[in-house]
Amino acid sequence: MTLKERDKKHLWHPLTQHKIHPDAMPIIKAEGALLFDDDGKEYIDGIASWYTAMYGHCNPYIIEKVNTQMRNLDQIVFAGFTHEPAIHLSEELIKILPQNQEKIFFSDNGSTANEVGIKMALQYHFNKGEKRNTIIAFNDGFHGDTFGAMSASGLSVYNGPFEDFFIDVQRIPTPNNENFEEVINKLSEIISTYNVAAFIYEPLVQGANAMHMFEAKYLNEILKICSVNNIITIADEVMTGFGKTGKNFASDYIETKPDIISMSKALTAGFVPMAVTSCTQEIYDAFLDDSIGKAFFHAHTYSANPIACSVAIAGIELLGSEEIQKNIKNIIKSHTDFDTKIKNHPKVKATRQKGVIYALDLEIEMDRYGKKRYEIFDHFMKNGVCLRPLGKTIYILPPYVITQGQLNKIYDTILVLLSSL
Structure with a gap:
């Protein structure tokens, strides 16, 4: 056959x-x-x-790096263990990420990177004793196929059969010169009506939404309003990250930086699956407590796989060449x-x-x-x-x-x- x-x-x-x-x-x-x-x-x-x-x-440059790593360490559980490729990758990522990013959390793909970001934001407020259960997202955005990521996505062609099971998401239009005042009014209305935990967005380019593009200056105003209202901002850079917009990250075009950034796809250069969710020190610190229940209980078997980390390091080296x-x-x-x-x-x-x-x-x-x-x-x-x-x-x-x-x-x-x- x-x-x-x-x-x-x-x-x-x-x-x-x-x-x-x-x-x-x-x-x-x-x-x-x-x-x-x-x-x-x-x-x-x-x-x-x-x-x-x-x-x-x-x-060939990446293959050489992977070959060397495969002969040394293939896989080790990342709960309670660490290794040089993960440490090295975290150092290289922090160098090219927006300056407010400090911590790196590993997962498996773009959907789970966003899932992690949403869970981080929800638990951030929970750990601080605040009940915030609403997410804000753009109309027609796309963040992946796991349930939190689907909830935040607005493309019903993907999500229609599952909408009855989603978390609470309120939507605003992507901003432009004609609708910007409407967008800000809608955003303010949502913030005053709901207990908003986070705003998740694809910065400047919405990939699955037919590569819809919008200007940094409008997104910056939305992010400033979120910051004033202690709403965690999550930049979905799964598609836009690692040079595609002309800068390392689309967030580099925007004055107000996100609290959380999700990455995958070009992170590992098409070789193996891996994802990263980065966050600020403030987000991380909200999970430090004598209570085990305030820890972040999210894990993937292949988190920080050494081979995947070695690929990502080589990719970042090539990106900067x-x-x-x-x-x-x-x-x-x-x-x-x-x-x-x-x-x-x-x-x-x-x-x-x-x-x-x-x-x-x-x-x-x-x-x-x-x-x-x-x-x-x-x-x-x-x-x-x-x-x-x-x-x-x-x-x-x-x-x-x-x-x-x-x-x-x-x-x-x-x-x-x-x-x-």
Whole structure:
């Protein structure tokens, strides 16, 4: 049997309606910005495999570091034990995180990183003797698939069957020049009506919400109001972290820094699963007590796995390198040049860019995961480009090692699509 046939016997893929799109593409090799299928055809990975492999697939520098670590220490329980890779990683993360971050908590993926942040915020107030049980979040934000993260997410296409089981979340629109006063009034109304524990948000770019972008100055005003009201702020940097917006973190664009930051995806460069939730010293101190009940009882078997930590350290070293920083600037300029060429195309409704993240909305009507979306996806794959449209939104978020020729092929394939609509 072929890999496709074997796949269909037992596997259930994420975010897939198998009735509409039954076949999954077998990938047997990856290198740099390229993927290779079981027929030997190559594809340019225009989304860094869901924003993870930012330094390229099978990066030899990372492989060398992982190989060394695997020969020394593979796994050790992190409750009551520690090891050099976790300590080293914490030191390197604190160097590049916003200056108010002091403590590092390990988990397994982006959803759990946000779950940890939400639990930290709720228990912070509980430990201080305050009953605060409401979370504020943006409309149409996305924070993951565990229950706390789902509760904070506003995309019902993912969460509809589970909404009766969610924690209490009140929502505000993402701010812009037209609605900013409305957003502030809504925020003030929620704060005066509910016992608000935390505000969770994707800073500047909402990934799953079709790469919706908004300005730092508006978010900063919201964060200032939260700070005055002792509302814990949680920046979901799972997608935006590690250079994608042009800075180490999207929070670097914002004057008021978050109390808690969640990270995953590019943290481990597409090699292995791991996540981090960082927080301020003030958050951490609220859990220090003679009572065991005030400790933070959240754990994952593979927390701070030494191999994953070694990958993350190597990734941070690459992020800070002259070569990667130069590549990031080149990608940003290439996107800007492409935007100049395409933004007035009759089949393009709108475009936007933040760092290496570029998105365009097609001037057509279609369902997010309907038949037309899969036709567009297939167009890209047939032309050797891996892009995953979010409904009518096409976005590019490439590995930092992508070549100019590979970028140009992505742009050309988009232009061919527009001509065919």
